[in-house]
Amino acid sequence: MAEGREPPPRAELPELMERTARGDQEAFAAVFDAVSGPVLGVVRAVLRDPAQSEEVAQEVMVDVWRSAARYDPARGSVLGWALTMAHRRAIDRVRSEQASSDRARRVALLDHTPAYDEVVEEVENRLDRERVRRCLRGLTERQRQAVTLAYYRGLTYREVADLLSLPLGTVKTRMRDGLIRLRDCLGVTA
DSSP, rough: OOOOOOOGGGGGHHHHHHHHHOOHHHHHHHHHHHHHHHOOOOOOHOOOOOHHHHHHHHHHHHHHHHHHGOGGGGGOOHHHHHHHHHHHHHHHHHHHHHHHHHHHHHHOOOOHHHOOOOHHHHHHHHHHHHHHHHHTTOOOHHHHHHHHIIIIIIOHHHHHHHHHHHOOHHHHHHHHHHHHHHHHHHHHHO
């Protein structure tokens, strides 16, 4: 409300709206003084955020100016009309903010969704490990020992030979035979 200016009596508001509809800026200033406070109060009650409330209240007052010609005194008071606009605009802002928040949440979930099904991957890994264990049990003790040292402990053929006190050729033969049996057992094609 402008300083030193009293809001007009409510009885004068319909006439002021008529003049506002014809572009009378002084009439709109009087309407503004009369309804902007209550408009801000309604908006603030819905939004609770002071900065957003002021923004929405300002938008409502611009709408009052632009749509003054649509005001119908037979359908209610100027204040009631403006407050209805304010309440609707505030609810629209809440819905818009909620939709924006929901979209952001969905995008965040999509960003964190793995490109594959982790459960299926884990089950397949367990089944593969079990098949390998079963096939390892099908090797001779010497083959299993050589394969285990080389593949599960990460030793070279030379290190396996030294650890088992065997010639390198013997370790290579055990490894080759053991790997062939594993390949056949697992159904791997060469």
